[in-house]
Each structure stands twice: as C-alpha cells, then as structure tokens.
Amino acid sequence: MFESFSNSEILSGMITPAVLVSACASLIFSTANRLGRIFDRVNLLKSEVELLLDGKRSFHTERMIYMRHQLSVQKKRAVLIQRSMAFLYLATSLFVISSLTLAITLAFAKGYTWIPTVAAITGGICLFLASALLFYESRYNLTFINRQIEFTEFLERELQKK
Template sequence: MFESFSNSEILSGMITPAVLVSACASLIFSTANRLGRIFDRVNLLKSEVELLLEGKRSFHEQRMVYMRHQLSVQKKRAVLIQRSMAFLYLATSLFIISSLALAFTLAFAKNLNWIPTVVALSGGICLFFASALLLYESRYNLTFINRQIEFTEFLEREIQEKMK
C-alpha cells in the first residue's frame, strides 16, 4: 500500500500546486493593493464632491459630470476586483485540495488518481478567469486616468481663457 511513498511521485506532484498557490498569493496581494487604491480614489472624489456642494470649487456643472463619471468607473473597477479576488481565493483552495488529493490517492486509492488532476485543472481555470478580470479592470483604470488627464486639460484651458 505505501510503496508509492518511496519514489518522488508525491513530492513532484505536490510541488506544482504549491508553486501555483504562491502565484495566486502574489496576485491576491497585488489585487488587494489595487482595491485599496480604488478606496483611496473614491475618498478623494467624495471630498471633491463635498467641496463642490459647499461651493468651494469653480466649474460646478463640469466637475459634477466629471465626478459622476469617475465614481462610476471606480464602482465598476471595484466589482471586477472583488470578482477576481473570489476567483483567486477559489483557485488557491483548489490547488491546495489538489495537492492533498494527490497525496491521498497515491497513498490509499491509486485508481482515483484522476481526481487531483481535475481539481488542479479547475484551479487553473479559476486562475485564468481571475487574470482575465484583472486585465479587463486595468482597462477601466486606463479610462479613469485618461478622463482625469482630459479634465485637467479642460481646467487648464478654462483658466487660461479667464486670464486673457
């Protein structure tokens, strides 16, 4: 029953999911940072809206349109980030389960050795979906940045017009 423990099959089979768990952990860390940056940006936008409502900013109408758009983009980004985090956590869990399933099947149920493979493949699919969502989210970040640049250029033009 335990003759399979004498070869390197268990070790090599369990290392691959461990590497993938490490990759997921790196993505989870960077994705959590992205979510934190979204939170910071929303807080800044909220402060700007409050200043507008108090009448402390010029170009009230244009700024409100800009703020609504930017808040909408940040909301979409937060949803995408949350979904990608869910897929990353699920992938991590599946990789851990596949590693444990491999050890179990090699030790006790060689005829079920397909289970760890299916579980690991499922983890890989989740990792792919998370990466795709993060790619899609990065496009929204670019939209945010471009809109911010455009609005800054608008303000610059308006101020120069007033100074003439």
Template sequence: MFESFSNSEILSGMITPAVLISASASLIFSTANRLGRIFDRVNLLKTEVEKLLEGKLAYQEERKLYLTNQLSIQKKRAVLIQRSMAFLYMATSLFVISSLTLAIVLAVSKEYSWIPTVIALLGGVFLFLASSFLLYESRYNLTFIMGQIDIAEFLGEQIHREKPEKEGNHSL
C-alpha cells in the same frame, strides 16, 4: 503501496500545487492593493463632490459630469476586483485541496490518482478567470486615468483663457 508512482511523480505532484498557491497568493496581494487604491480614489472623489456641493469649486457643471463618470468607473472597478479576489481565493483553495487529495490518494489507492489532477485543473480555470477579470479591470483604470487627464487639461485651458483677461485688467 507507492510502487505505482515514481519519486519524481510524487515530488512534482506535491510541488506544482505549491507553486500555483504561491502565484495565487501574489495575485491576491496585488489585487488587494488595487482594491485599496480604489478605496483611496473614491474618498478623494467624495471630498471633491462635497466641495462641489458647498460651491467651493469652479466649473460646477463640468466637474459634476466628470465626478459622476469617475465614480461610476470606480464602482465598476471595485466589482471586478471583488470578483477577481473571489476567483483567486477559490483557485488557492482548489490548489490546496489538490495537494491534500494527492497525499490521500497516495495513501489509499492509485485508482483515484486522476482526482488531484482534475482539482488542480479546476484551480487553473479559476486562476485564469481571475486574471481575465483583472485584465478587464485594468482597462477601467486606464479610463479613470484618461478622465483625470481630461479634467486637468480642461482646467489648464480655463486658466490660460482667464489669465490674459486678468492681465489685461491690471494694465488699465
């Protein structure tokens, strides 16, 4: 029954999906962490919006623009991460199916030996798509970070502008 496959072909056919499953699982774990970070950032932004609405923060208009922009970025990031997760789970499923299909094909008939390969290739396509979404999402993360830097610089400039005025008032 197994004469058409060498031991090395069977072994590599079973190991390759396992390695790809492990790679997908690693990406799923890191992507889930990224989603958690987005959640944390949105909660911090929400707290800042609440303080802004209560009038507890200075520079209302500048902060409103900043917060609106930052929340929009986080929303886009969350959608990209969710899509990446869906593709990663699909890739993992396809790699598992590929491994199972190989075992079934070896037991049934060699004429269907192309099926596990096609399924594994399809899993590779989903893994590529997920990676592409993660790459795209990382650009939004950079945009978020640059926004954080911009508001920090703005607030720093305001402190420097106000400081000489306050020092001047004390000397009078």
C-alpha cells in the same frame, strides 16, 4: 503502499500545486492593493463632491459630470477586483486540495488519482479567469486616468481664458 510511484514523483506532484498557490498569493496581494487604491480614489472624489456642494470649487456642472463618471468607473473596477479575488481564492483552495488529494489518493485510493488532476485543472481555469478579469479591470483604470487627464486639460484651458 506507494508501489507504482516513487517518493520523488509524489513530492513533485505535490509541489507543483504549491508553486501555483504561491502565484495566486502574489496576485491576491497585488489585487488587494488595487482595491485599496480604488477606496482611496473614491474617498478623494467624495471630498471633491463635498467641496463642490459647499460652493468651494468652480465649474460646478462640469465637475459633477466628471465626478459621476469617475465614480461609475471606480464602482465597475471594484466589482471586477472583487470577482477576480474570489476566483484567486477559489484557485488557491483548489491547488491546495489538489496537493492534498494527490497524497491521499496515492496512499489509500489509487483508483481515484484523477481527482487531484481535476482539482488542479479547475484551479488553473479559475486562475485564468481571475487574470482575465484583472486585465479587463486595468482597462477601466486606463479610462479613469484618461478622463482625469482630459478634465485637467479642460481646467487648464479655462484658466488660460481668464
């Protein structure tokens, strides 16, 4: 049945995608945490807007401009995170398919051994795209942090004027 491949070759061919599945799982976990942090930040911004609307905060105009900008950044980050997670889930599926189709094609359809390779390469491309989106999202996070620092410095300057 497996005349042209040794058991170790088959096993190593199936393990490589499993290692990539593990890498995707780690990225999915950390990306889900990032999405949770975005949710927490949006809730904090919502609370700040409510305090502004109740008249419990000073610098109403400046704070509203700041809040709108921050909410816009968080919205963009959430979209990027969601897209990257979709690519990570797709990559995971493709790596699992690659591993399974390797065993099946070697056992039953030796003429189709290109299928697991195509699945693994496509999974690698999805993993790359997810990583690129996460890199891009991290730039938005930096924008959020920098704007928060700038607004804090503004408040500090205004307090010193009083």
